[in-house]
Amino acid sequence: MPKNQLAPEPIGARYEYRVWGAQRKARKLLAKLATEQATEQVNDCYLLVDDPSWNAKIRDNTLKIKQLVAERKGFEQWTSDRHRTAGSVPSPFDTIFEQLGLDRPQRGEEYDLFEEIGALGPDAGVRAVFVAKERRRYRIGDLRAEATDIRIRETGEVLYTLSIEGDDLEQLAALRKRLGLRNEDNIAVHNALDLEIDG
Numbered sequence: 001m002p003k004n005q006l007a008p009e010p011i012g013a014r015y016e017y018r019v020w021g022a023q024r025k026a027r028k029l030l031a032k033l034a035t036e037q038a039t040e041q042v043n044d045c046y047l048l049v050d051d052p053s054w055n056a057k058i059r060d061n062t063l064k065i066k067q068l069v070a071e072r073k074g075f076e077q078w079t080s081d082r083h084r085t086a087g088s089v090p091s092p093f094d095t096i097f098e099q100l101g102l103d104r105p106q107r108g109e110e111y112d113l114f115e116e117i118g119a120l121g122p123d124a125g126v127r128a129v130f131v132a133k134e135r136r137r138y139r140i141g142d143l144r145a146e147a148t149d150i151r152i153r154e155t156g157e158v159l160y161t162l163s164i165e166g167d168d169l170e171q172l173a174a175l176r177k178r179l180g181l182r183n184e185d186n187i188a189v190h191n192a193l194d195l196e197i198d199g
Contacts, residue, residue, distance in 0.1 A: 015075040018163035019184035026179040034138035048127040061105040
């Protein structure tokens with residue numbers, strides 16, 4: 001596989017630990033430890049709802065939903081799935097999916113997510129936050145990591161975050177310790193965005 005590509009992210013339950021701030025030492029160490037790495041730029045629209053156990057975003061007109069299912073040793077375990085039809089979408093995002101007409105791009109119809117978001121009424125129960133990400137992804141053995149700069153479209157603010165993720169808690173805990181992140185708060189992206197905008 002070319003150096004600038006990594007295999008697609010796995011879909012299913014996995015443990016994650018995400019910290020915020022520049023974390024320069026940890027970023028440098030990640031780059032040294034990585035067996036593979038790649039860079040990418042992506043644009044996402046996060047859909048913030050009252051329940052923080054749901055993490056939803058739209059990328060390339062596809063809805064990705066993560067649900068928090070467990071917490072162990074400071075790590076959060078999330079399930080993840082992508083949805084292209086309303087029939088597979090859990091509540092409350094099924095209604096939002098229909099309101100946004102996210103199935104239209106799949107039918108080859110013209111679509112503008114900014115316009116559709118702008119047309120949502122105040123009673124939609126969701127707040128949309130558009131972001132642009134510059135991300136470096138790493139693989140360290142069976143684990144994955146990323147260092148990401150997130151620019152919030154609404155405010156122009158740039159947030160810096162680093163995460164490690166995988167299935168093996170012992171390996172993750174060891175990597176967290178080696179990176180010097182053990183005492184950092186674990187905050188998912190959608191919760192950090194909510195805090196930043198409200199703050």
